[in-house]
Every structure is written in structure tokens, then in C-alpha cells.
Amino acid sequence: MWHFHGKYWIFKRLFLKQVKCVYPFRLMRPDDANIVGNVHGGTILKMIEEAGCIIGTRHCNTQPGDRCVAALARVERTDFLYPMFIGEVAHVSAEITYASKHSVEVQVNVMSENILTGSKKLTNKAALWYVPFSIQNLEKIIKVPPIKYASAEEEAEGKRRYEAQKMERLETKERNGELSRPVPAPDRTTKEPHTVGFSQSSLIHLVGPSDCTLLGFVHGGVTMKLMDEVAGIVAARHCKTNIVTASVDAINFHRKIKKGCVVTVSGQMTFTSNKSMEIEVFVDADPLIETEEGKYRAVTAFFTYISLDKEGKPLPVPPLKLEGEEEQKRFEEGKERYLQNKTKRLAGIERKQ
CATH class of the missing domain: 3.10.129.10 (Hotdog Thioesterase)
Incomplete structure (x- = not known):
């Protein structure tokens, strides 16, 4: 063992x-x-x-x-x-x-x-x-x-995937910037249920030795586990039911997180369909010792959840109530991602048949 x-x-x-x-x-x-x-x-x-x-x-x-x-x-x-x-x-x-x-x-x-x-x-x-x-x-x-590749075609297809992910990483970093606005604590006293502000959540974690690789920076798996935990809280607060992770869009690790950093993992609802919820999650790192570096954006991703009943069957998701142009814009972007992923999934099913 x-x-x-x-x-x-x-x-x-x-x-x-x-x-x-x-x-x-x-x-x-x-x-x-x-x-x-x-x-x-x-x-x-x-x-x-x-x-x-x-x-x-x-x-x-x-x-x-x-x-x-x-x-x-x-x-x-x-x-x-x-x-x-x-x-x-x-x-x-x-x-x-x-x-x-x-x-x-x-x-x-x-x-x-x-x-x-x-x-x-x-x-x-x-x-x-x-x-x-x-x-x-x-x-x-x-x-x-x-x-060694089985064929030249296999190598060419791998190179295509490499170039595509490289471009997407650069686009994601440019869209999010070095440090986006923080997600405030959920306000369930003045915010209505099913609004973005009602379910948004954050988690603060001090990076210790057990979280890190031999080189002293955080294992990607540790970060992803924290991100899923926050996204799950957002989804559960929105639905008030059992929820499970359905999918995760590309997770981009923009910068390493070192031992001794305080990480803030934040999540907020961006889109809902009839049976799914999209939550944007990002991780900001704040060095406690090397303070001259300042706080920075380290990781970003979109998580998708579904709501389940006691028998494990999908339940309808309460519609997201939008407040302001920014939330409307993010909702439309989430809808576009949802439709693109749905098209890809249906195309994959047809190919198998």
C-alpha cells in the first residue's frame, strides 16, 4: 500500500x-x-x-x-x-x-x-x-x-487539441482578467430566493503542506475539490434539494498557488435551464508572506448541476431571477454555452448510433 x-x-x-x-x-x-x-x-x-x-x-x-x-x-x-x-x-x-x-x-x-x-x-x-x-x-x-503515436493522423489530431486548448486558455484569462470582482457573501435577508445574490457563496482556505506537491504548490485536485464544494453549496441553496455534479466545463489553472497562501473560492449562479444550473467558480490566491505579489486570480471554471428527488430522478430547476444588465449578460452567455454543449452531446449520440 x-x-x-x-x-x-x-x-x-x-x-x-x-x-x-x-x-x-x-x-x-x-x-x-x-x-x-x-x-x-x-x-x-x-x-x-x-x-x-x-x-x-x-x-x-x-x-x-x-x-x-x-x-x-x-x-x-x-x-x-x-x-x-x-x-x-x-x-x-x-x-x-x-x-x-x-x-x-x-x-x-x-x-x-x-x-x-x-x-x-x-x-x-x-x-x-x-x-x-x-x-x-x-x-x-x-x-x-x-x-510514439499509432499513426500520423493520431499525432495530428493531438496537435489540433493542443492548439485549441492553448487558445481557449488565453481567451479565458483575457475575459476574466488578473482579478475579477469578489463575490460578496449571500444576502438571504434582503435578497429574494432564486436570485444570484441569494445563493452566491465563498469559501476561505489556508493552503497547508498536505495540500501541496513536492514543489510546494497546491495539487490541482485539491483546488478542484474545493471548487466543487462551493458550486454544490450554490446549487443546493438555489434548489433546496439534493444536487449532483453533471459536468464541468474546462478548468483553467492560470497561475500556481503556493503553500501559505489564503485562497478564496467563490461561486455564483449564471444560468438555469429546465433541469440544470450553471455556476461560475473562481479561485483567488493571497500570499500571506510574499505580500508584495498581491492577490491574484488563479483558477476559473463553470460547473453544471442537476436537482434530484429522493429516488434520484431529475427535478425541474427553479428559474433564476435576474437583477440588472450584468446578470442578464452572464445569463445569455451561459445559455449559449448550454446550447453549444447540448448540440455536441446530441451529435455524439448520433455518431454512436
């Missing part, structure tokens, strides 16, 4: 390829789930990131020279296909599918297993991008060892 961040992990290493060799699995316990037994989306995101970090770091250290640790730069859209429950076993598999000069793409699949019946199902698929940083010099990015 390998003791990993206070959790006991058993690793089964299948060296079929140098770039496909990490298979962690773990039993889901009560502290992994919400009050009705669904495993938190943040718990699953954390497992996905840990698997990606392991395989990315392992691959980037297969060459002579500086030792390095792979740091998470971006998570592509992640769909939560099925819920996972207490007592089920999570299996996480990871594979490096593209390597640029200074980054690697890791594809991760999550399977849940009912150990009483032996049945398994795919619950999550995700693509993550990592950048290797030198252990000796945090500002130095290490060159990534190349990988």
Missing part, C-alpha cells in the same frame, strides 16, 4: 505502454459522499487529477537531467455520466495521448464497481494538460520526452 495524502491507495501497474500504466482503485467511504450517499464530484475530480499527475510526472522523468513534477494547467470538459455511491470501488485509468514540447495531455477514465454484484460502469472521462516544472527551479519548465 502507498499512503497518499492521508488515503490508502493500492496501485496495480500494467506496463502495456510507457504512457499507459496507472490504475489506482479505492473504496468509496462516507466521508467521500454527500448526505444522501452520492460521491462528491470534487472527490472524483481529485482522483482524476492524482492519476494524471502520477503518469505525467513519471513520463517526464524518463529522461536524464532535472527531476520534475507535472503541474496541472487545464482540465477539459468533464461529464459525470453516472453517480457513484458509498461502498462502490472507484477504478481510475490514465494514458498520455499527446506530448508537445512543454506539456502532456492525459486521458483519464473512471469506472465504478459494485463489489457485491461485480457490475461495473463508466462514470467519468476527462482530458487533462500538465506542464513539468523542475524541482530545483520552480520557474523552469522541463522539455517533455516524445511519445
Whole structure:
């Protein structure tokens, strides 16, 4: 057994390829789930990131020279296909599918297993991008060892994904700026239910050693777990029902968060459809010691939740009451993302048929 961040992990290493060799699995316990037994989306995101970090770091250290640790730069859209429950076993598999000069793409699949019946199902698929940083010099990015592709077409498709995510990261950073306005505390005394102000939420967390990599900056999985927790609070306050994570749009890690920072994770409702809610979540970091650096925007993402009844069936979502032009603008932007994702999902179903 390998003791990993206070959790006991058993690793089964299948060296079929140098770039496909990490298979962690773990039993889901009560502290992994919400009050009705669904495993938190943040718990699953954390497992996905840990698997990606392991395989990315392992691959980037297969060459002579500086030792390095792979740091998470971006998570592509992640769909939560099925819920996972207490007592089920999570299996996480990871594979490096593209390597640029200074980054690697890791594809991760999550399977849940009912150990009483032996049945398994795919619950999550995700693509993550990592950048290797030198252990000796945090500002130095290490060159990534190349990988072998099955065909020239596979390599070309990987390069297309690399260029697309690079452009989207730059656009997201430009849209959000270095530091957006903070989300105020929810005002449930003067704000009406189902307004943005009624459900908006924030969480403050001091980054300690257990949150960090060997290089002293926060694990991406830790950050994503905090983000999912805040987004879940926003969704629950809006619906007053059981809620689960349905999907996460691209999570962009703009800057590293170091040990000793105070992070503020904020979330607010941006859009609702008949059966889903979109919550924008961002993370601001404030160094306690290196105060000359000042507070900065570190991570941004959009989380989508659905509301469930006691039998786990989807419930209608209360419409979002908008106040002012800014909220209306953000609602229209969220609606556009919703329609785009719906079109992609339907196109994927048609291709399978």
C-alpha cells in the first residue's frame, strides 16, 4: 500500500505502454459522499487529477537531467455520466495521448464497481494538460520526452487539441482578467430566493503542506475539490434539494498557488435551464508572506448541476431571477454555452448510433 495524502491507495501497474500504466482503485467511504450517499464530484475530480499527475510526472522523468513534477494547467470538459455511491470501488485509468514540447495531455477514465454484484460502469472521462516544472527551479519548465503515436493522423489530431486548448486558455484569462470582482457573501435577508445574490457563496482556505506537491504548490485536485464544494453549496441553496455534479466545463489553472497562501473560492449562479444550473467558480490566491505579489486570480471554471428527488430522478430547476444588465449578460452567455454543449452531446449520440 502507498499512503497518499492521508488515503490508502493500492496501485496495480500494467506496463502495456510507457504512457499507459496507472490504475489506482479505492473504496468509496462516507466521508467521500454527500448526505444522501452520492460521491462528491470534487472527490472524483481529485482522483482524476492524482492519476494524471502520477503518469505525467513519471513520463517526464524518463529522461536524464532535472527531476520534475507535472503541474496541472487545464482540465477539459468533464461529464459525470453516472453517480457513484458509498461502498462502490472507484477504478481510475490514465494514458498520455499527446506530448508537445512543454506539456502532456492525459486521458483519464473512471469506472465504478459494485463489489457485491461485480457490475461495473463508466462514470467519468476527462482530458487533462500538465506542464513539468523542475524541482530545483520552480520557474523552469522541463522539455517533455516524445511519445510514439499509432499513426500520423493520431499525432495530428493531438496537435489540433493542443492548439485549441492553448487558445481557449488565453481567451479565458483575457475575459476574466488578473482579478475579477469578489463575490460578496449571500444576502438571504434582503435578497429574494432564486436570485444570484441569494445563493452566491465563498469559501476561505489556508493552503497547508498536505495540500501541496513536492514543489510546494497546491495539487490541482485539491483546488478542484474545493471548487466543487462551493458550486454544490450554490446549487443546493438555489434548489433546496439534493444536487449532483453533471459536468464541468474546462478548468483553467492560470497561475500556481503556493503553500501559505489564503485562497478564496467563490461561486455564483449564471444560468438555469429546465433541469440544470450553471455556476461560475473562481479561485483567488493571497500570499500571506510574499505580500508584495498581491492577490491574484488563479483558477476559473463553470460547473453544471442537476436537482434530484429522493429516488434520484431529475427535478425541474427553479428559474433564476435576474437583477440588472450584468446578470442578464452572464445569463445569455451561459445559455449559449448550454446550447453549444447540448448540440455536441446530441451529435455524439448520433455518431454512436
